[in-house]
Amino acid sequence: MRRSRALVLLCVLLVGFVPAVAQDAADINAKIRKEENENSQILRTMHFLTDVYGPRLTGSPNLKAAGEWAIKQMTEWGFENGHLEPWDFGHPGWANERFSGFITSPVKDTLTCEVLAWTPGTNGAVTARAYQMVLPEKPTQEEFTAYLAKQKENVKGKIVLAGKGQMVPVTLTPPVRRQDDKQAKERYDPNNPNAGQGRGGNRRQQEPPAPGKLTARQIEEQLDQFLVAGGALIRVNDAGREHRQIRAFNNRSFDAAKALPTVVMSNEDYGRITRILADGTSVELEFNIVNRWYPEGKTAYNTVAEIPGTDKKDEVVMLGGHLDSWHSATGATDNAIGCAVMMEAARILKAIGVKPRRTIRVALWSGEEQGLLGSQAYVKQHFGTFEEPKPEYSKLVAYFNVDSGTGRVRGASVFGPPDAAAIVRQALAPFEDLGVMGAIASKSRALGGTDSTSFSQAGLPGIGLGQDPIEYNSATWHTNLDTYERIIEDDVKKSSIAVAAALYQLAMRDELLPRFSKETMPPLPPREGTPATTTPTTPTPPR
Numbered sequence: 001m002r003r004s005r006a007l008v009l010l011c012v013l014l015v016g017f018v019p020a021v022a023q024d025a026a027d028i029n030a031k032i033r034k035e036e037n038e039n040s041q042i043l044r045t046m047h048f049l050t051d052v053y054g055p056r057l058t059g060s061p062n063l064k065a066a067g068e069w070a071i072k073q074m075t076e077w078g079f080e081n082g083h084l085e086p087w088d089f090g091h092p093g094w095a096n097e098r099f100s101g102f103i104t105s106p107v108k109d110t111l112t113c114e115v116l117a118w119t120p121g122t123n124g125a126v127t128a129r130a131y132q133m134v135l136p137e138k139p140t141q142e143e144f145t146a147y148l149a150k151q152k153e154n155v156k157g158k159i160v161l162a163g164k165g166q167m168v169p170v171t172l173t174p175p176v177r178r179q180d181d182k183q184a185k186e187r188y189d190p191n192n193p194n195a196g197q198g199r200g201g202n203r204r205q206q207e208p209p210a211p212g213k214l215t216a217r218q219i220e221e222q223l224d225q226f227l228v229a230g231g232a233l234i235r236v237n238d239a240g241r242e243h244r245q246i247r248a249f250n251n252r253s254f255d256a257a258k259a260l261p262t263v264v265m266s267n268e269d270y271g272r273i274t275r276i277l278a279d280g281t282s283v284e285l286e287f288n289i290v291n292r293w294y295p296e297g298k299t300a301y302n303t304v305a306e307i308p309g310t311d312k313k314d315e316v317v318m319l320g321g322h323l324d325s326w327h328s329a330t331g332a333t334d335n336a337i338g339c340a341v342m343m344e345a346a347r348i349l350k351a352i353g354v355k356p357r358r359t360i361r362v363a364l365w366s367g368e369e370q371g372l373l374g375s376q377a378y379v380k381q382h383f384g385t386f387e388e389p390k391p392e393y394s395k396l397v398a399y400f401n402v403d404s405g406t407g408r409v410r411g412a413s414v415f416g417p418p419d420a421a422a423i424v425r426q427a428l429a430p431f432e433d434l435g436v437m438g439a440i441a442s443k444s445r446a447l448g449g450t451d452s453t454s455f456s457q458a459g460l461p462g463i464g465l466g467q468d469p470i471e472y473n474s475a476t477w478h479t480n481l482d483t484y485e486r487i488i489e490d491d492v493k494k495s496s497i498a499v500a501a502a503l504y505q506l507a508m509r510d511e512l513l514p515r516f517s518k519e520t521m522p523p524l525p526p527r528e529g530t531p532a533t534t535t536p537t538t539p540t541p542p543r
C-alpha cells in the first residue's frame, strides 16, 4: 500500500517535473528573444568598438582602449570582475597616423594604398622615380641570388614596385551570401558522414613548396633585406584584388630596421603604373607616411568580465571572440561583431534577471591575427592542457567563439564526443526559425582559423559557431572595406539570441559537458611551423 502510494506520488512528481523543465526553457527563450528584439545594444557596442576605437591592432593603444571601454560597458550592465589580463606579445605596438600617395608624373593623381604594419615611416614627403622588379617565379636560392645581383643598381634611390601587376579577372558568378537551409542542416547533421564541410572557406590548402625552391616567405624576407641594403626608398606591393580592395598585413620581422616604408597599392593603381612603365615612360611617385611605435605594446591584453554563478560558481562557461583587428579599416566584421555578439548574449541573460548556476565569462582576445596568441596565452595560463592540466582545467564547461563576420549563426562545431554536441544541439534546437540548424562533434586538435582552436588544441570543449558567409570572404575579411556599414543588424541579433540560450542551458545543467576520456582523446597533431617540408608557400593569416 505504502509502496504503491509512493509510486503514485513519484509518477505525479515526474509528470509534473519534466514539462516544468521544458516550460522553464521555453519561458527563458521567449524572454531572451524579447530582450534582444526590444532592447538590443549590439549596434551601440559596434559603434564604439569600430568608429571610436578602431582599428585595433595588437599592441596599439586603440586596442587597449577598446578593451577598457568594453569592461566599463559590461560593468555598467552589471557584470563583475572586469579586467585586462596581460600577456607577453614581445613586439612594440604600431599605428599609421597619416598617409598620402600620388603619381606626380607623367600624370597627376591620388593613389589608393594601405601601409604595411610594423614598417617605418618616410620622415616627410619622398618623391622619386618608380622602378618595377619582375621577380622570377618559384626560384631556387641560386636563381634568386643571381637575379638580385643584377638588380642592385636599378633599385638605388627608387620607389620599387615589388613584382609585376597581377591580372584580376572580373567576377562573373557572385559568391553565395547565404547558405540555404537544406545545406546548413546537412552541415550540422550528426548522421551526415560529410557534416562539417563548407566551413568558412578561408583556409586555402597550402601547396607544399617544390623541393629546392624558395618559399614565398623566404623570397619576401630576402627581398626586404636586399631593398634596405640596396638603398631603395619605398616598397610598393600590388593588392591584387578587385574593386580597390586592399589587404595589408605586416612586416613579419616586426623590426623597422629590416624593412623599407612599405605600402600595398590598389590593383587598379598598380596596374596603371605598370602599363605606363611598360610604354617606356618614366613614372614619378610621391609618398608621405607617418607611423608611430609604442614600446609598451610588448605587453598585450585580453579583456575579461563575468556574470558570477551561484551554487556552481567555480565552474565556468566561456564565450568570446578576438577584439584585435588589422589596421586598414575599423575591423567590424573581423571581429568587433564577434565581440559585440558575445557581449550582447551575456548582457541579455543579465538583463532578464536569470541567476546562472555557473559563472559566465566573456573573453575578448588580442593577438589573434598574429597567430591566436592571446587565447593561447590564456589557455596556457589558466587551463594548461589535457596532457598537463592545471586545476581550472576540469572547471570549464565550454568556450563559444564567433569570428566569421556578420552572417547569422547556422550551427556549432563542438570539440568533444558526440554526447557533447548532442547537448549543444538540443540547446540550439528551439532556434531553427532563426536559421540555427544544429551542432556536430569535432575531433580536431589542430590549431588554426580562430580562437576556439586554442581551447580544442588543449583538449578543452572549444565551440566554433558557423555563419552565413554574406560578404566576409569576398569583400570584408582583412580588407580596407571592413567597416560598421557591413553589419546586418537582423543577423547579429539572431546570433546573440541563440548564443544566449545555449549559454544559459550550459550554465544550468547538473553536469558539465561530456569530454573525451583518456582513451578517446585525439592525439595532438604535429606542431605547425616545424622545419622540413611543412613551411607554407603562401602565408594564410588567421581570420
Ligand SMILES: [Zn+2]
Pocket: 322, 334, 335, 368, 403, 542, 543
Ligand atoms: Zn578574425
